[in-house]
Amino acid sequence: MRALDLGYMLDLVPVILGYVPLTLFMAVVSMLAALVLASLLAIVRVQRLPVLDRVVALFISFFRGTPLLVQLFLFYFGLPQILPAMEGINGVSAAIFGLTLHFAAYMAESIRGAILGVDRSQWEAAQSIGMTQGQLLRRIILPQATRTVAPTLMNYFIDMIKGTSLAFTLGVTEMMGAAQKEAAGSFLYLEAYLIVAIFYWVIVETLSVGQRALETRLGKAVAR
Amino acid sequence: MSGEVRIEGLVKQFGDNTVLAGIDLELEPGERVAIIGPSGTGKSTLLRCLNFLDRPDAGRIAIGDLSVDAARASKADVLALRRRTGFVFQNYALFANKTARQNLMEGLTVVRGWSHEDAAAKADDILRQIGLGDRGDSYPAAMSGGQQQRVGIGRAMALDAELMLFDEPTSALDPEWVGEVLDLIRRIADGNQTMLIVTHEMQFAREIADRVIFMEGGRIVEQGPPSQIFGNAQDDRTRAFLRRVG
Numbered sequence: 001m002r003a004l005d006l007g008y009m010l011d012l013v014p015v016i017l018g019y020v021p022l023t024l025f026m027a028v029v030s031m032l033a034a035l036v037l038a039s040l041l042a043i044v045r046v047q048r049l050p051v052l053d054r055v056v057a058l059f060i061s062f063f064r065g066t067p068l069l070v071q072l073f074l075f076y077f078g079l080p081q082i083l084p085a086m087e088g089i090n091g092v093s094a095a096i097f098g099l100t101l102h103f104a105a106y107m108a109e110s111i112r113g114a115i116l117g118v119d120r121s122q123w124e125a126a127q128s129i130g131m132t133q134g135q136l137l138r139r140i141i142l143p144q145a146t147r148t149v150a151p152t153l154m155n156y157f158i159d160m161i162k163g164t165s166l167a168f169t170l171g172v173t174e175m176m177g178a179a180q181k182e183a184a185g186s187f188l189y190l191e192a193y194l195i196v197a198i199f200y201w202v203i204v205e206t207l208s209v210g211q212r213a214l215e216t217r218l219g220k221a222v223a224r
Numbered sequence: 225m226s227g228e229v230r231i232e233g234l235v236k237q238f239g240d241n242t243v244l245a246g247i248d249l250e251l252e253p254g255e256r257v258a259i260i261g262p263s264g265t266g267k268s269t270l271l272r273c274l275n276f277l278d279r280p281d282a283g284r285i286a287i288g289d290l291s292v293d294a295a296r297a298s299k300a301d302v303l304a305l306r307r308r309t310g311f312v313f314q315n316y317a318l319f320a321n322k323t324a325r326q327n328l329m330e331g332l333t334v335v336r337g338w339s340h341e342d343a344a345a346k347a348d349d350i351l352r353q354i355g356l357g358d359r360g361d362s363y364p365a366a367m368s369g370g371q372q373q374r375v376g377i378g379r380a381m382a383l384d385a386e387l388m389l390f391d392e393p394t395s396a397l398d399p400e401w402v403g404e405v406l407d408l409i410r411r412i413a414d415g416n417q418t419m420l421i422v423t424h425e426m427q428f429a430r431e432i433a434d435r436v437i438f439m440e441g442g443r444i445v446e447q448g449p450p451s452q453i454f455g456n457a458q459d460d461r462t463r464a465f466l467r468r469v470g
Contacts, residue, residue, distance in 0.1 A: 119317075119320075121313060121315055121317035122317065122319065122320065124277050124313070124317060125311075125313065125317035125318070125319060125379075126319070127275075127276075127277060127306065128275055128277065128306060128309075128310075128311035128313075128380075129306070129310075129311075129330065129331035129335055129379065129380075129383060130303055130306040130307040130331065130335045130383075131331075131334060131335055132303065135334050135335070139330065139334055140319050140321065140322075143321045144320060144321050147321075
C-alpha cells in the first residue's frame with residue numbers, strides 16, 4: 001500500500017480543467033438538441049399523428065432499449081461503413097449525435113407524460129377562446145408541462161454530462177480521456193480517476209444549485 | 225356585441241348513448257336563455273357542442289352570419305365558431321401559468337392579434353368591471369373561487385363574443401362566493417349580451433332569463449318565459465323536476 005499522491009493530484013487539476021469546456025460543450029449542445037427533438041417527438045405522440053406516431057414509438061423503443069455505448073459505436077464505427085455522408089465523422093460529432101438521440105428518447109416520454117398531466121380544462125379553456133392547436137401547446141400547455149418536467153430533465157442533463165465521458169471511447173480527449181492519458185503515463189490510476197471523479201461531482205453539484213433556483217422561478221405561478 | 229343564434233337538429237352521441245337527440249333552438253340578439261333540467265340530460269353537452277369542445281355528430285349551428293354544418297365542420301369552421309362564442313367553465317379553468325390580467329389578454333393578443341398595450345388596457349378595464357382592479361398581477365392559485373370565476377367570466381367578456389355560454393358557473397363555488405358571481409352575470413346580461421346559461425340556481429334563472437328551457441333525455445321538453453315554466457309548467461316532467469329542486 002502507498003500514500004495518495006496529493007501533489008500529483010493537484011498537478012492534474014489544471015490539466016483536467018482544460019478539458020472542462022469540451023465536456024460542457026458536448027453536454028450543452030446535446031441537451032439543447034435533445035430538448036428540441038424530444039419536444040417534437042412528445043407532441044407527435046400526444047397528438048397521435050398517423051404513421052409518424054408509429055415511427056416515433058419505434059425510435060423511442062430502440063434508443064431506450066439499447067446501451068448508449070453501443071449507440072455511440074454504431075454512429076462512430078458502424079454507420080460510416082455504409083453511409084458515405086457519415087464517413088470521417090469526428091468523435092465529438094458522433095458523441096453529440098448519439099447523446100442527443102439517446103436522451104431525446106428518454107426525455108420525449110417524460111415530456112409526453114408532463115403534457116398529458118396538464119389538466120384537461122387548460123386545453124378546453126385555450127380552445128374556447130379560439131386558439132389553434134399550436135398556440136395552445138406553445139402558450140398554455142408546454143409552459144405548464146415544463147414546470148412539472150423540469151426536475152426530471154435536470155436529472156437527464158446530469159446523466160448526460162456524465163455520459164460525455166463515453167466519448168473517450170471514440171478517441172475524444174475530454175475530461176475522462178485526459179485523465180486516462182495521464183494515468184497511462186504516470187501509472188497513478190487512483191489519483192487520476194479520483195481527480196476526474198471530483199471534477200464531475202463538482203460540476204453536477206453546481207448545477208443542482210442552479211436547478212433549485214430555476215424551480216423556484218418556475219413555481220411562482222402556483223405559489224400562494 | 226350580440227348575435228342571432230340558430231341551432232338546428234343538433235345531435236351528439238357518445239358511443240351508443242344519445243346525449244343530444246336533435247336540438248332546435250333560436251336566440252334573438254340580446255336574448256338571455258337559461259337551461260335547466262336533471263343531471264345527465266345533455267345541458268352541458270349542448271353548450272360544449274356549440275363551440276365544439278364536444279364535436280356534434282349532426283346538425284347546424286349559425287351565429288350571426290356564420291353557419292356551420294356540424295357533420296362536416298372544418299378546422300377553420302371550428303375556430304370561427306369559437307371566436308364568436310365565449311365560454312365560462314364550471315371549474316373556472318383559468319390558465320394556471322398566467323396572471324389574472326394575462327388570462328384576459330391572452331385571447332386578444334394571441335387570437336385577435338392585438339398589440340400588448342391595447343390588450344393590457346382592455347384587460348385592466350374589464351378587471352375594474354369585475355371588481356378585481358387590484359388583482360391583475362395575481363395568479364389563479366392565489367385567488368378565491370369567486371375571484372377566479374369572475375376572471376373566467378372576464379376572459380370570455382374580453383373577446384366581445386356574440387354568444388356567451390355559461391356552463392353551471394356557480395356549481396363549483398363555495399356558497400359564500402355564489403352571490404358575487406351571479407351579480408356579475410346579471411350586470412353582463414343588462415348589457416344586451418346574448419347568453420345561454422346552464423344553471424342549477426332556479427331563483428337566478430327565474431330573474432335573469434327572458435326564456436327558460438327545460439331539458440330531459442337530450443331533448444327540449446318545454447320552454448317559455450320564467451313565469452310560465454316556474455309558475456305554470458305544462459309538462460309533467462317539468463313539474464316533477466321543479467318539485468324536486470324547489
